[in-house]
Amino acid sequence: MLQIIQKRKYAYAFSLLLIVASVVCVSLWGLKLGIDFKGGTLMEVRFALDPAPEVRAIEGSLSEVALQSLTLQPTDNRGALLRYLASDETANEQVLTKLKTLDPNITLLRTDFIGGSVSEQIKKNAFTGIALSILGILLYIAWAFRRVSGVVTSWDYGAGAVIALAHDIIIVIGLFALLGKFFDIEVGVPFIAALLTILGYSVNDTIVVYDRVRENLMRSSHKEDFENIVNRSLNETIGRSVNTSMTVIITLIAIVLFGGESIRYFGVALLTGVVFGTYSSIYIASALLVSRYKMKTDN
Amino acid sequence: MKQQVKIRYQFALVLLLGLVCGLISYPQAVKFLPPVFAVLDQLKVNKGLDLQGGIHLEYRADVSQIESAKVSDALIAAEAVIERRVNAFGVGEPLVQLSRSGTEERIIVELPGIKNVEQAKKMIKETPFLEFREEADGVTDEDGQKQLDMLNTSSKERAIATLEQLKGGQDFATLAKEFSADPGSKENGGDLDFAKSGLFVPEFDKVLFDTALQAGQVYPDLVETQFGYHIIKKIEERGEGDELEVRGAHILLRKYSVNDFPKLAFKATGLSGKNLKNAFVDFQSQGMGSPQIALQFDDEGTNLFAEITKRSIGKSVAIFLDDEIISQPTVQNEIVGGQAVITGDFTMQEANDLVKRLNEGALPVPITLVAQQSVDASLGESALKESLFAGVVGLGAVAIYMVFYYRLLGVIAVLALLLYTAMLLTLFKLSVFTPFAITVTLSGIAGFILSIGIAVDANVLIFERTREELSYGKGVIRSLKEGFRRAWPSIRDGHVSTLITTVILIGLGTGFVKGFAVILSLGVLLSLFTAVVLVRITTTFIAGDWMERHPWLLASPKKRLDE
Numbered sequence: 064m065l066q067i068i069q070k071r072k073y074a075y076a077f078s079l080l081l082i083v084a085s086v087v088c089v090s091l092w093g094l095k096l097g098i099d100f101k102g103g104t105l106m107e108v109r110f111a112l113d114p115a116p117e118v119r120a121i122e123g124s125l126s127e128v129a130l131q132s133l134t135l136q137p138t139d140n141r142g143a144l145l146r147y148l149a150s151d152e153t154a155n156e157q158v159l160t161k162l163k164t165l166d167p168n169i170t171l172l173r174t175d176f177i178g179g180s181v182s183e184q185i186k187k188n189a190f191t192g193i194a195l196s197i198l199g200i201l202l203y204i205a206w207a208f209r210r211v212s213g214v215v216t217s218w219d220y221g222a223g224a225v226i227a228l229a230h231d232i233i234i235v236i237g238l239f240a241l242l243g244k245f246f247d248i249e250v251g252v253p254f255i256a257a258l259l260t261i262l263g264y265s266v267n268d269t270i271v272v273y274d275r276v277r278e279n280l281m282r283s284s285h286k287e288d289f290e291n292i293v294n295r296s297l298n299e300t301i302g303r304s305v306n307t308s309m310t311v312i313i314t315l316i317a318i319v320l321f322g323g324e325s326i327r328y329f330g331v332a333l334l335t336g337v338v339f340g341t342y343s344s345i346y347i348a349s350a351l352l353v354s355r356y357k358m359k360t361d362n
Numbered sequence: 363m364k365q366q367v368k369i370r371y372q373f374a375l376v377l378l379l380g381l382v383c384g385l386i387s388y389p390q391a392v393k394f395l396p397p398v399f400a401v402l403d404q405l406k407v408n409k410g411l412d413l414q415g416g417i418h419l420e421y422r423a424d425v426s427q428i429e430s431a432k433v434s435d436a437l438i439a440a441e442a443v444i445e446r447r448v449n450a451f452g453v454g455e456p457l458v459q460l461s462r463s464g465t466e467e468r469i470i471v472e473l474p475g476i477k478n479v480e481q482a483k484k485m486i487k488e489t490p491f492l493e494f495r496e497e498a499d500g501v502t503d504e505d506g507q508k509q510l511d512m513l514n515t516s517s518k519e520r521a522i523a524t525l526e527q528l529k530g531g532q533d534f535a536t537l538a539k540e541f542s543a544d545p546g547s548k549e550n551g552g553d554l555d556f557a558k559s560g561l562f563v564p565e566f567d568k569v570l571f572d573t574a575l576q577a578g579q580v581y582p583d584l585v586e587t588q589f590g591y592h593i594i595k596k597i598e599e600r601g602e603g604d605e606l607e608v609r610g611a612h613i614l615l616r617k618y619s620v621n622d623f624p625k626l627a628f629k630a631t632g633l634s635g636k637n638l639k640n641a642f643v644d645f646q647s648q649g650m651g652s653p654q655i656a657l658q659f660d661d662e663g664t665n666l667f668a669e670i671t672k673r674s675i676g677k678s679v680a681i682f683l684d685d686e687i688i689s690q691p692t693v694q695n696e697i698v699g700g701q702a703v704i705t706g707d708f709t710m711q712e713a714n715d716l717v718k719r720l721n722e723g724a725l726p727v728p729i730t731l732v733a734q735q736s737v738d739a740s741l742g743e744s745a746l747k748e749s750l751f752a753g754v755v756g757l758g759a760v761a762i763y764m765v766f767y768y769r770l771l772g773v774i775a776v777l778a779l780l781l782y783t784a785m786l787l788t789l790f791k792l793s794v795f796t797p798f799a800i801t802v803t804l805s806g807i808a809g810f811i812l813s814i815g816i817a818v819d820a821n822v823l824i825f826e827r828t829r830e831e832l833s834y835g836k837g838v839i840r841s842l843k844e845g846f847r848r849a850w851p852s853i854r855d856g857h858v859s860t861l862i863t864t865v866i867l868i869g870l871g872t873g874f875v876k877g878f879a880v881i882l883s884l885g886v887l888l889s890l891f892t893a894v895v896l897v898r899i900t901t902t903f904i905a906g907d908w909m910e911r912h913p914w915l916l917a918s919p920k921k922r923l924d925e
Contacts, residue, residue: 107741152483152731152734155734156480159480170738170740171479171738172737172738172740172741173736173737173738173741174479174734174735174736175734175735175736176731176733176734176735177732177733178422178730178731178732178733180466180732181420181463181732181733184463184464188870189870191870192866192867192870195866196862196863196866199862199866200859200862200863203855203858203859203862204855207855207858252874253805253874253875253878255870255875256805256867256874256875256878256879259863259864259866259867260812260863260867260882262863263859263860263861263862263863263864264816264859264860264863267819267852267855267859267860270852270855270856270859271823271852271856274851274852274855278848299830300826302826303822303823303826306767306822306826307818307822307823309763310760310763310764310814310815310816310818310819311812311815311816311819312815313756313759313760313815314756314757314760314811314812314814315811315812315815316759317752317753317755317756317759317811318749318752318756318808318812320752320755321748321751321752321755322748322749322808322811323744323745323748323749323752323804325412325745325804326749326804326805326807326808329808330808333812
């Protein structure tokens with residue numbers, strides 16, 4: 064039997080390290096917010112001219128349209144990605160007109176325009192969504208485990224699961240702060256959707272372990288101590304925790320590798336969350352139950 | 363015995379469900395039966411704009427000027443007007459709907475397959491502004507005069523600046539090419555070639571012939587003429603006396619007059635599109651000529667039009683559409699019937715569109731674009747291909763993993779997974795006929811791929827538990843039964859927690875998130891059915907003591923885990 068719980072100090076240290084690193088990344092660089100949160104325009108065009116006009120030529124042609132924080136990025140197949148802050152739609156029209164003078168046969172592949180009031184509301188919704196999800200999961204676990212017996216109450220189970228979840232999403236946020244700084248990866252609404260999905264899915268493995276702890280608590284003789292029961296439960300369920308996560312990880316890898324540019328980083332966020340979710344279900348969530356038990360019995 | 367009959371019926375139902383859903387989701391399987399194929403092939407998945415190309419627009423409706431009791435009526439009226447306008451595009455299934463976001467009233471417009479995005483936006487938002495104006499007789503209204511003065515002041519300033527640049531040593535020809543408003547000489551660097559005295563306007567002539575300006579010099583002052591502000595250079599001269607010819611050059615910065623702005627040459631009459639009772643397409647000379655637009659004014663308009671035509675006999679009346687002259691007929695006599703025609707240079711299509719838009723009138727509430735997503739069809743198509751490929755890879759890899767780990771049970775789980783996919787597709791296709799049509803977006807496909815991985819989770823939990831029970835020495839049939847029973851609480855709790863977050867995601871409700879969350883929640887619920895109910899029926903149907911003789915089929919563990 065693996066001595067997972069007994070060695071929880073190492074897991075705590077590792078997780079703490081990751082969390083501190085994430086917090087440092089976020090406070091140093093913050094997340095690179097996309098137009099969903101800042102408002103503005105993302106425009107992707109493809110030039111018919113071969114070779115496509117150089118970035119400087121495009122910038123030159125757009126200099127008359129006073130655009131705030133314009134960034135230009137060439138893409139495959141003679142394309143270009145433009146990002147700028149625009150307070151209304153007229154700027155978008157002007158940009159397109161200017162680009163057409165550069166190349167009359169230009170194709171507008173996509174335009175995403177988010178006005179200020181919409182982005183404000185998205186921001187608010189994102190926070191509300193995360194808060195509601197965490198609260199919902201806490202309440203549900205506390206309710207689902209209401210018949211659990213012993214020193215550790217169902218609220219402790221709920222709290223343990225939620226702390227593990229917070230751990231998972233903090234690490235994902237830290238990673239994206241890093242990706243934003245070094246690879247210009249922006250976060251938008253998909254990122255929030257990924258975080259919420261991680262919240263909902265990662266808790267599954269934790270539930271499986273907790274469920275086994277509950278079952279073993281009811282069956283066990285009073286001689287076996289809590290720490291051992293939890294460790295035994297973990298060992299009994301570790302195979303399925305890994306397997307349930309593996310099937311999801313497989314599909315997420317398929318999304319990241321083959322799903323195309325638009326959903327790639329959505330997949331990366333989910334993948335990171337699920338991987339660390341599995342880790343925290345095994346090494347953190349159950350260990351927290353034991354720590355809580357010790358806290359209560361020592362007093 | 364009775365139990366066995368029941369399970370046989372249930373298994374037959376599973377097979378039937380599989381057949382029906384399989385055919386609906388993959389009609390190509392019956393291509394050899396053309397009539398059946400033809401029917402099934404008509405069922406289509408409703409693809410989102412990001413997959414088929416199109417535009418999604420969100421407008422904020424400004425209802426602050428409307429009495430609160432009338433707000434909803436005004437919004438419904440606006441929705442109807444926009445709906446009529448977008449229907450004019452003839453794109454497949456446009457969508458116009460009202461939505462409320464916080465305290466804001468929004469109107470959402472979705473146009474699949476539209477090509478010209480900017481024109482579409484224009485057509486949605488703008489009411490054509492039709493206006494009748496009469497000759498101003500050189501008298502410009504105050505605003506117009508102000509505008510002209512401003513333009514001319516800035517012309518003069520530019521001219522002075524250019525002259526300074528010349529004095530600073532810049533090349534005359536280069537500046538002429540860049541700034542001169544004289545189309546005849548601009549390209550030659552302002553060069554006007556040799557000319558005798560008297561050819562140019564007097565102010566200009568005087569500089570070239572009556573000043574001490576030497577060849578190669580630029581005249582140090584601006585010269586103002588009726589055309590504008592000139593910077594003049596004498597390039598060279600030849601001949602003597604009457605034969606004296608000067609080769610000059612100039613940079614012209616024009617002065618504007620009312621004639622440059624047709625709108626200023628006419629003054630407002632108060633008669634505009636709001637006085638229209640009706641507009642329709644008519645033809646010149648008995649249906650043979652080009653289309654023209656016939657207008658019928660309301661009472662106020664009729665009176666106004668009569669007055670205007672009365673005082674404008676022999677003069678012209680200009681008809682402006684969106685600030686551009688489209689027709690400028692000369693009035694022959696007073697028109698009292700309140701009828702007018704516009705004989706612009708219309709094609710049939712333009713005439714029809716214009717009439718439609720004129721008849722619809724203005725939007726009852728002002729709208730502002732607050733969000734837009736547009737995707738070109740080519741981009742949508744490649745996104746669809748890529749994401750479907752990712753789905754196939756994901757499905758295949760999960761299938762291999764399951765069969766590898768759980769052998770026979772894995773095969774059953776994979777069949778259930780295929781059935782799940784078919785059922786989900788069937789649901790998409792059939793939902794089109796209900797009020798809850800499901801639109802599949804790119805994020806929805808991502809949700810679907812993720813749900814494949816989640817769908818087998820329940821099976822993993824059940825099978826692991828079954829193996830565990832087997833290891834306690836219970837028989838196959840009992841172990842399976844226990845496996846399903848005891849794995850259930852974890853499966854239920856896990857699914858509920860996933861559903862909690864997906865429901866919250868749906869509630870937050872922007873496009874990407876909603877598409878993802880709707881399909882993920884559907885997938886989670888549906889897979890619960892296939893992975894638990896259908897797999898249970900199937901395993902119960904095939905399970906038997908014969909399995910005991912082939913333990914490798916279930917990969918039964920030889921001994922208990924903890925020993």
